[in-house]
Amino acid sequence: MKRTIIFTLTLIFFIFNLRGEEFNFGVELNSYYSNNVFLNSTAIEDYVSVISADVNYTDKNLNFYLDADVNLFRENPDFNSFRVEPGIEYLKYLKGRNYIYFNLGYSFLNYNESFTDFNYNGPFVQFGVKYYLSASMLMKTGYNFQYRDYPNFSSFDFQNHTFFVEINKFFRSQTTIRIQSGLNYRTYPHIASLETDMAGNFIYNDEETNSMNVPNFYSLLRVSQGIGTRLGLFAEAEVRKNFRGMENGDTLINNSYVIYPYNDNYLWDGSRITLGVRFIPFSEISITGKYSYFRKDYPGIMVMNEDGIILDPSLERSDQLSQFSFSLSKKFKSLDLYFNSVFRDNGSNDSFFEYNMLTLSAGVRYYF
Amino acid sequence: MKKIIFILVALILFSSIYILSGQVKNRVYKYFRVDRVISVTGEISKIKTEKSYHKRSFIVFDLIEKKEKKIYKIEVSPQWFYDLDLVEGNLIEVKGSLIKSGKDITLMAQSLTFEGKIVNFRDRNGFPLWRGNRRNKGMMKKMEKRRKRRH
Numbered sequence: 001m002k003r004t005i006i007f008t009l010t011l012i013f014f015i016f017n018l019r020g021e022e023f024n025f026g027v028e029l030n031s032y033y034s035n036n037v038f039l040n041s042t043a044i045e046d047y048v049s050v051i052s053a054d055v056n057y058t059d060k061n062l063n064f065y066l067d068a069d070v071n072l073f074r075e076n077p078d079f080n081s082f083r084v085e086p087g088i089e090y091l092k093y094l095k096g097r098n099y100i101y102f103n104l105g106y107s108f109l110n111y112n113e114s115f116t117d118f119n120y121n122g123p124f125v126q127f128g129v130k131y132y133l134s135a136s137m138l139m140k141t142g143y144n145f146q147y148r149d150y151p152n153f154s155s156f157d158f159q160n161h162t163f164f165v166e167i168n169k170f171f172r173s174q175t176t177i178r179i180q181s182g183l184n185y186r187t188y189p190h191i192a193s194l195e196t197d198m199a200g201n202f203i204y205n206d207e208e209t210n211s212m213n214v215p216n217f218y219s220l221l222r223v224s225q226g227i228g229t230r231l232g233l234f235a236e237a238e239v240r241k242n243f244r245g246m247e248n249g250d251t252l253i254n255n256s257y258v259i260y261p262y263n264d265n266y267l268w269d270g271s272r273i274t275l276g277v278r279f280i281p282f283s284e285i286s287i288t289g290k291y292s293y294f295r296k297d298y299p300g301i302m303v304m305n306e307d308g309i310i311l312d313p314s315l316e317r318s319d320q321l322s323q324f325s326f327s328l329s330k331k332f333k334s335l336d337l338y339f340n341s342v343f344r345d346n347g348s349n350d351s352f353f354e355y356n357m358l359t360l361s362a363g364v365r366y367y368f
Numbered sequence: 369m370k371k372i373i374f375i376l377v378a379l380i381l382f383s384s385i386y387i388l389s390g391q392v393k394n395r396v397y398k399y400f401r402v403d404r405v406i407s408v409t410g411e412i413s414k415i416k417t418e419k420s421y422h423k424r425s426f427i428v429f430d431l432i433e434k435k436e437k438k439i440y441k442i443e444v445s446p447q448w449f450y451d452l453d454l455v456e457g458n459l460i461e462v463k464g465s466l467i468k469s470g471k472d473i474t475l476m477a478q479s480l481t482f483e484g485k486i487v488n489f490r491d492r493n494g495f496p497l498w499r500g501n502r503r504n505k506g507m508m509k510k511m512e513k514r515r516k517r518r519h
Contacts, residue, residue: 093447135456170455229409229461232483278484286486331488
């Protein structure tokens with residue numbers, strides 16, 4: 001009995017010590033409805049719940065963490081996924097308010113049965129520096145590396161190197177100008193050859209693979225203006241240049257129509273303009289509204305017909321996207337409540353990508 | 369024997385209380401008082417780090433109040449918790465607990481508001497968000513960025 005009490009007290013003491021200073025646990029529940037979860041003309045709607053949790057153990061400048069999240073689709077459970085990410089962060093403050101940041105982690109993502117080709121795992125590294133060039137000028141620079149191994153479909157494997165520099169200059173008129181430029185270099189090391197059988201079906205030949213490098217440069221200008229303290233306006237213009245298109249990437253393109261994110265930021269070529277406003281109408285309530293217009297070209301990605309055959313004469317895919325977003329958040333003691341909505345109207349010369357999308361999401365975030 | 373032990377314990381107790389009370393007299397304790405919470409709007413004239421609270425580096429602003437041009441010292445948070453890009457000249461609204469010591473006017477910041485954003489440093493009761501929640505803002509914010517970058 002005595003031993004049990006001592007053990008219990010020691011355990012409580014230990015847990016309280018962990019909780020108090022170094023140990024931290026957070027959960028987040030987010031639910032959203034989208035009338036077009038796959039962002040294409042199939043317009044499949046669904047209700048999705050995302051449950052996220054993270055556990056952190058901090059010791060001086062080091063932080064060990066474990067992030068996990070589950071995506072649950074009500075109408076399309078085949079698309080349910082589970083992601084786990086252990087990692088370590090290092091944050092070191094230098095003289096002044098300058099710091100260096102380092103992050104090393106490993107991601108695992110698993111989909112349900114029908115989409116297991118998109119399962120991946122792999123390491124990532126991030127390194128960043130924040131440095132004040134003067135009292136009103138700030139520089140941030142960083143390098144990110146990411147490797148993804150798709151064990152069930154190695155054509156998707158890629159590695160990504162990203163380097164960026166950002167300069168922020170503040171003016172007494174409460175105007176901040178930011179210029180950011182970055183270079184991303186993505187390599188797909190083993191893309192299977194795409195062949196056609198007698199019946200006209202596509203076959204992937206894993207024995208004959210090729211590689212593809214996609215260098216992408218971007219530059220961004222952001223101007224933000226504070227009007228008083230409770231109103232902020234901002235405008236952004238971004239240009240992206242893809243130096244080499246998706247050459248030899250037929251296998252990727254053919255599969256990407258479902259979920260593969262080949263239209264992520266590093267593979268399109270074109271421009272973006274964003275206008276936004278942030279506003280605090282009452283204490284602790286924050287509202288943000290944003291409009292973006294994208295003109296995206298996809299070098300090397302040809303427009304196809306419904307059967308997946310490239311049109312003749314061939315034409316590269318080109319999209320124009322208008323996006324409106326609105327978010328509202330309210331902070332409580334250890335609780336954040338938020339509501340977001342996004343509307344997209346995407347026009348494309350490929351009819352498969354002519355779509356509208358409305359997403360409504362709400363969530364709650366709690367930190368113990 | 370019992371008497372000797374009793375006298376020794378009593379001596380140790382009294383001497384400990386005496387030593388501790390001396391230390392308390394020599395220290396200046398600052399408490400966040402909810403009944404002294406005010407809001408001040410002004411321009412940041414200086415941002416610096418100061419060693420305080422267990423020799424931790426603390427971010428401190430000098431703030432020139434907009435109307436009466438009074439100078440406030442704003443105690444924001446430990447450096448590891450602070451991850452804002454504010455610079456000298458930024459217009460901010462500070463909500464915090466007022467402490468007056470001689471000519472110095474200090475605010476222990478509860479929240480900062482600027483360009484339509486609110487950043488909290490203490491909860492409603494003045495409890496620091498960096499206690500028992502170490503990642504909440506500094507590293508946490510970086511984690512959010514990390515997520516956004518990859519998705």
